[in-house]
Amino acid sequence: MALERRARRACAIDAARGAAAVEFALVGGLLVLIVFGILQYGLYFDDSLNANQGVRETARMSVVGKTSSGCSTTLGWPGISCTVEKMVDRAPADTYVKISAPDGWARGNVLQVCVLVRSRGDFGMLPMPNGGYVRASLRMSIEEDTTKPTGTGTAEAVPTGQSWGWCT
Numbered sequence: 001m002a003l004e005r006r007a008r009r010a011c012a013i014d015a016a017r018g019a020a021a022v023e024f025a026l027v028g029g030l031l032v033l034i035v036f037g038i039l040q041y042g043l044y045f046d047d048s049l050n051a052n053q054g055v056r057e058t059a060r061m062s063v064v065g066k067t068s069s070g071c072s073t074t075l076g077w078p079g080i081s082c083t084v085e086k087m088v089d090r091a092p093a094d095t096y097v098k099i100s101a102p103d104g105w106a107r108g109n110v111l112q113v114c115v116l117v118r119s120r121g122d123f124g125m126l127p128m129p130n131g132g133y134v135r136a137s138l139r140m141s142i143e144e145d146t147t148k149p150t151g152t153g154t155a156e157a158v159p160t161g162q163s164w165g166w167c168t
Contacts, residue, residue, distance in 0.1 A: 036125050043121025044128060051117045051136035054088030059113045062099075065144035076149035081156070084115055094118040098164050100153030107145045113138055114167035116158055133159075137167050 061067060062080045071082035081097045088095055096116040103109040114137040122132030155164055 033125070036123065040121045040123050040126055040128070044119045044132075044134070047117055047119045047121065048134045048136070051088055051115050051134045052138075054084060055113050055115050055136040055138045057087045058084045059111060059138045059140040062113070063111055063140050063143045065147055075147065077151070077154040080113070080149070081154060084113060088115055088117060096156045096158050096162075098153070098155035098167050100155075101142065101149075102152055104152060105142060105145055105148040107142055109142050110139050111142050112153075112167070113140075114164065116162060116164075118159075131161060133162060135166055 058080065061083060067075075067079040067083045070086050071079055077099055080099050084097045084099070085095045094117060098112075098114040098116075100112050101109055102112070105111075114135070117134045117136075119128065119132045119134050122128050158164065
């Protein structure tokens with residue numbers, strides 16, 4: 001009789017362990033998806049903040065006649081483009097830049113800086129806005145026109161499926 005009770009108790013414990021394993025298997029997949037979703041979108045938002053800050057810093061430096069000291073080219077559109085890439089803190093292959101002064105480089109005219117950055121957070125587990133690319137743009141009034149870049153701007157070629165249509 002005692003042996004039979006012990007066997008029933010062991011069977012009940014094994015059944016409880018099996019039920020816990022099944023419950024974890026059902027909930028575990030959802031839990032992993034939620035954790036990776038938080039990580040993926042957190043990195044996306046971090047990249048968005050970096051892009052906006054980089055564009056803001058570059059536009060401010062450019063309209064007062066400065067460029068990043070870390071660039072080999074510090075003059076004209078290439079200097080501004082290099083400054084954007086340094087300020088956004090991305091590898092140049094992942095950063096696409098468009099800079100324009102539609103009315104020419106003169107005091108009071110507008111400088112527009114746009115950047116398209118591939119997010120580090122695109123793991124492919126969840127759909128990302130804009131295909132995993134972060135966009136940032138800013139328009140600022142030119143304050144210093146002693147070193148005038150020639151032309152009205154420059155734009156790098158963007159990856160397939162992207163365009164500069166949003167940068168106006």
